[in-house]
Amino acid sequence: MRVLFAVLMLLLSCAACDRDDVAPKPRTEGAGRAVAPKSNAPSVTISGDDRAADLLSWEVPAVVLEPDQLAAARRSAAKAVREQRLYADAESAIPLYLAILKLAPDDEMARAGLKRALGELLKAGDVALAQTDHDEQALDRAHEIAAVARTVDPADPAVILYLTRVDVADRLLQLNEQGEADLRDSRLGEAMDGALRKFRAVLTLRPGQPRAMQGLAAVESGLIRRAEGAAERGEFGAARYWLNQAAPLRPGSGTITDAKARIEATRARLVRSWHDEGIAALGKDDGLAVARGKLADVLRIATPGDAAAADLRQRIELAAHYGLFRPGQTFTDAMRDGGRGPQMAVVPHGGFRMGAKENEDGASKAEWPSHYVRFDRGFAMSRSEVTVGEFRRFMQATGHRARSSRRGHSIVYDERSGNFVRRSGVDWRSDYAGRPASDQLPVLHVSARDAEAYAEWLSQQTGHRYRLPSEAEFEYTVRAGSDGPWPWGVDMPPLGSGNLTGSLDRSPSGRSWSNAFEGYGDGFWGPAPVASAKPNRHGLHDLAGNVSEWVADCWHEGYRRAPTDGRAWLNPGCRTRVIRGGSWASSPAQTRSAWRMSASADLTNARVGFRVVREL
The missing domain is CATH 1.20.58 (Methane Monooxygenase Hydroxylase; Chain G, domain 1)
Incomplete structure (x- = not known):
């Protein structure tokens, strides 16, 4: 008994620390805290404050008994005990025995009978207490029995033990109700006060008590809901915190594992x-x-x-760096007229040293000083020079009048003399010798302004910005990672390097080059159909040969104060432009990666074409 009292007092002192711990209110009829007196029936008044057990009282039903009725009363009382009619009315065992002892205080039979009745009463109380975990009305019965037992013999150790157990049951109910109220208000008590402390206090007194276990499961569910809500908001640190708070509540239940899976x-x-x-x-x-x-x-x-x-x-x-593209990717843009633009290759962003080295053979002061240029964004360049067929579509769509057509002549190669001469009737539709050109050949006899007009038309047709490459872009792509004088390094060009001037090349009449790469031949005299040579590392053809090409820059005598970000170096209204890249009729020195030449923007001839760049 001392142990149970100690546990009760410890629980009460702990519960007194709860912020929302208040004395329980008197029980209503529905809640089982007060039982209204009935006519001709015993009345039980029970305080809801389990710290004031001395307020428990029971009104003994009035029994009218004369001395000559004692024997009959003892028999009636004994029968009532057997029939478990213990205290409810004047014909019940305990009221009868109390009435007998009032008339005959020394009646041992009555004392023994009352003792038996009290024992049966406490047994009934035990049954009621055993049901309080799941039946709140059972606690009402236990309270009634407690009031009766206290009236019969408050000093009886069995009664004191029973009263203590009733107090514990009261406290369990109070804690469960407080915990459930906390749950409704989302005070889960994971850190300080709240539902968790209440239910744990119940389980300290009554391990495994179903109502508290359900409350504990509800707290766990609430913490899991917080974790899942935090996860939905992307707050996975908070989700982990709430799961860690929930994890120890019901080890082995599997709910935390499932919650972790949902959160993941x-x-x-x-x-x-x-x-x-x-x-x-x-x-x-x-x-x-x-x-x-x-x-x-x-x-x-x-x-x-x-x-x-x-x-x-x-x-x-x-x-x-590349928009929606990838380095090395090839693509064509759809055009409004239903066709496709030139085939483009995505050039990776990066940096390189532009210009000739100080001791480079064949270099001029216009190629100095060497300087570092970096592209922060990639760009797309047409894989080959613009062809006659591609330029024809532009001319037919726009009615543009090319410079050579307006002027009525251009510069062509004359096989008979072996020189370049001016010839009338030559325009963009002509080949290097002035004859009608195949659609697969690079377009010749176009000026820088003709090339820019084509790029502008492409921009309008595709919705993307096309333009001539800058000088830096051209040299960056022609070098393709090489820092030697030629794109292939320092030695003679390997076979298949491009349409270059080689000592093995022969004109239709058997002419050969007087200044050429010794021992090299490509089988062409004049421009070859585009993409006849192998592509370089960027997937681009003919940058070092076939035809020289217009770029966007204005001419400057050197690179002092040149842009370092790859932009074209422009001056308003400039008329002198830059040509880059070797051609089918260029000397080896003119095929170097750093070679550059100035020319009037209106120049047209049989060695210069162009390609385009598309911004990403």
């Missing part, structure tokens, strides 16, 4: 969603900032090494 599914769903939103943003104007924000969201919640995060980061990196 939420993480994966959010990562996929933000990944897809980031990629979608990359296809929109100024969408790079949005995509980077989505990447930050993904990285905040993704696990290390997440493939979606790595993919989005790579796509953003590529988009920053």
Whole structure:
């Protein structure tokens, strides 16, 4: 008994620390805390304050008994005990025995009978207490029995023990009710006060008590809901915290494992969603900032090494330099007239040293000083020179009048003299000798302004910006990572390097070059059909040979104060432009990667064509 009292007092002192711990209110009829007196029936008044057990009282039903009725009363009382009619009315055992002892205090039979009745009463109380965990009305019965037992013999150790147990049952009910109220108000008590403390206090007194166990499960569910809500908001640190709070509540239940799986599914769903939103943003104007924000969201919640995060980061990196393209990718743009634009290759961003080295053979002061240029963004360049067929579509669509057509002549190669001469009737439709050109040949006899007009038409047709390459872009692509004098390095060109002037080449009448790469031949005299030679590392053909090409820059005598970001170096209204790249009729020195030449923007001849760049 002392142990049980000690546990009760410890629980009460602990519960007194709860912030919302208040004395229980008197029980109503529905709640079982007060039983209204009935006519001709015993009345039980029970305080709801379990710290005031001395307020428990029971009105003994009035029994009218004369001395000559004692024997009959003893028999009636004994029968009532056997029939378990213990205290409810004047014909019950305890009221009868109390009435007998009032008349005959020394009646041993009555004392023994009352003792038996009290024992049966406490047994009934035990039954009621055993049901209080799941039947709140059973606690009402236990309280009634407690009031009767206290009236019969408050000093009886069995009565004191029973009263203590009733107090514990009261406290369990109070704690459960307080815990359930906390649950309704979302005071789960995971850290300080709240439902969890209440239910744990119940389980300290009554391990495994079903109502408290259900409350504990409800707290666990509430914490899991908080974790899942945090996960939906992308707050996975908070989700982990709430799961850690929930984990010790019901070890082995499996609910935490299931919750972790759901939260990881939420993480994966959010990562996929933000990944897809980031990629979608990359296809929109100024969408790079949005995509980077989505990447930050993904990285905040993704696990290390997440493939979606790595993919989005790579796509953003590529988009920053190439838009929606990839280095080395080839593509053509759709045109409004139903056709396709030139085949383009994506050139990777990067840097290189532009210009000739100080001791480079054949270099001129116009190629100095060598300087570092870096492209922060990639670009697309047409894989070959613009062809006669491609230029024809432009001319037919726009009615543009090319410079050579307006002037009525251009410079061609004359086989008979072996020289370049002016010839009438030659325009963009002519080949290097002035004859009608095949559609697969690079277009010749076009000026820088003709080339720019073609690029402008492409821009209008495709909705993307096409233009002539800058000098820096041309040299960057022709070098393709090489820093030697020629694109292939320092030695003689390997076979298949391009349409160059080789000592093995022969004209239709058997002429040969007097200044050529010794021992080299490519089988062509005059321009070859585009892409006849092997592409370089960027997938581009004929940059070092076939025909020289117009670029966007105005001519400057050297590179002092030249742009270092790859932009064209322009001056308003300039009439002298830059030509780059060797041709089928260029000397080896003119085939070097750094070679450049000035020319009037109106120049047309049999050695100069062009290609285009498309911004990404």
